Amino acid sequence: MKILLRFDDITPYMDQDKWARAHGIVQKYDIKPILGVVPDCRDENLNMVCPADGLDGNNEADLTAKFFADMRELEAEGYTIAQHGTTHIYETDSSGLLHINSFSEFAGLEYDVQLDKLKRGRDILVNHGLNPVLFMAPGHTFDLNTLRALKELGFNAVTDALTAFPYVREGILHIPCRLAGYDRIKGIDTICLHPNMMEEEDFAELENFISSHREEFISYDYDSQIKLAHDYSVADRITEARTILARNARNKIANSKRIAWYMSYTNAESTAKKWAKRLICMPLLLTNKYRDTTNE
Numbered sequence: 001m002k003i004l005l006r007f008d009d010i011t012p013y014m015d016q017d018k019w020a021r022a023h024g025i026v027q028k029y030d031i032k033p034i035l036g037v038v039p040d041c042r043d044e045n046l047n048m049v050c051p052a053d054g055l056d057g058n059n060e061a062d063l064t065a066k067f068f069a070d071m072r073e074l075e076a077e078g079y080t081i082a083q084h085g086t087t088h089i090y091e092t093d094s095s096g097l098l099h100i101n102s103f104s105e106f107a108g109l110e111y112d113v114q115l116d117k118l119k120r121g122r123d124i125l126v127n128h129g130l131n132p133v134l135f136m137a138p139g140h141t142f143d144l145n146t147l148r149a150l151k152e153l154g155f156n157a158v159t160d161a162l163t164a165f166p167y168v169r170e171g172i173l174h175i176p177c178r179l180a181g182y183d184r185i186k187g188i189d190t191i192c193l194h195p196n197m198m199e200e201e202d203f204a205e206l207e208n209f210i211s212s213h214r215e216e217f218i219s220y221d222y223d224s225q226i227k228l229a230h231d232y233s234v235a236d237r238i239t240e241a242r243t244i245l246a247r248n249a250r251n252k253i254a255n256s257k258r259i260a261w262y263m264s265y266t267n268a269e270s271t272a273k274k275w276a277k278r279l280i281c282m283p284l285l286l287t288n289k290y291r292d293t294t295n296e
Contacts, residue, residue, distance in 0.1 A: 036084030086121030
């Protein structure tokens with residue numbers, strides 16, 4: 001088992017306190033994560049708080065200059081800078097190749113449109129002294145045109161695949177990336193986190209996992225990971241489809257009032273009693289003979 005760590009939505013206007021908390025954890029354990037930098041963020045949902053370190057929040061030039069200076073320093077230390085879209089604004093309802101979400105900044109757009117947009121984002125990062133060769137799509141949504149445009153622009157990898165090992169598609173290395181959680185990691189996987197959205201329990205969970213699995217963490221390295229990759233195949237397509245089906249089923253169950261009622265109704269202090277009660281009450285779950293008390 002080998003684990004990479006990626007942080008999404010890295011912008012000058014991210015929550016500075018939460019970023020400092022996340023950064024402190026990886027520094028403590030000497031982990032060099034992938035940082036998904038949005039080159040020209042137009043997504044107001046990512047503008048969290050005023051900047052720290054005494055900067056005037058209205059002075060955008062100073063804020064941007066400090067941000068990119070920090071990113072250059074981290075890249076020099078071994079962090080990987082990935083281009084995380086261009087504006088982070090979703091323009092289509094396409095689910096792309098992976099069918100994870102039905103919204104995208106890129107998937108569904110014409111090749112030339114995607115190429116121009118990706119190039120603009122890449123040029124912003126390069127002009128700020130960064131060297132992006134890795135790409136992560138907002139919403140995990142991209143299509144074949146995205147991959148072909150990335151290849152033309154000199155990118156060599158994306159951080160999204162739903163398999164146990166990397167594969168190559170359209171000349172682009174695909175690094176496996178889990179959608180949530182830490183369990184059942186096998187092969188090579190990438191833990192995907194959004195510092196803006198993390199709470200104290202999330203930071204604690206991250207540190208506990210890292211402290212227990214420090215030896216499994218690796219940094220992104222194209223030359224090492226391409227050696228473990230295979231050409232994209234029908235088996236990969238089936239694996240990714242099954243993963244999405246299972247994810248959708250879990251989400252449906254989690255949002256089901258019937259399931260919520262059943263789990264509450266059959267709960268018990270003793271594990272043995274709990275599972276006995278669940279087996280006995282299974283017919284209630286499979287029929288309409290249950291009472292929704294959520295509004296009582």
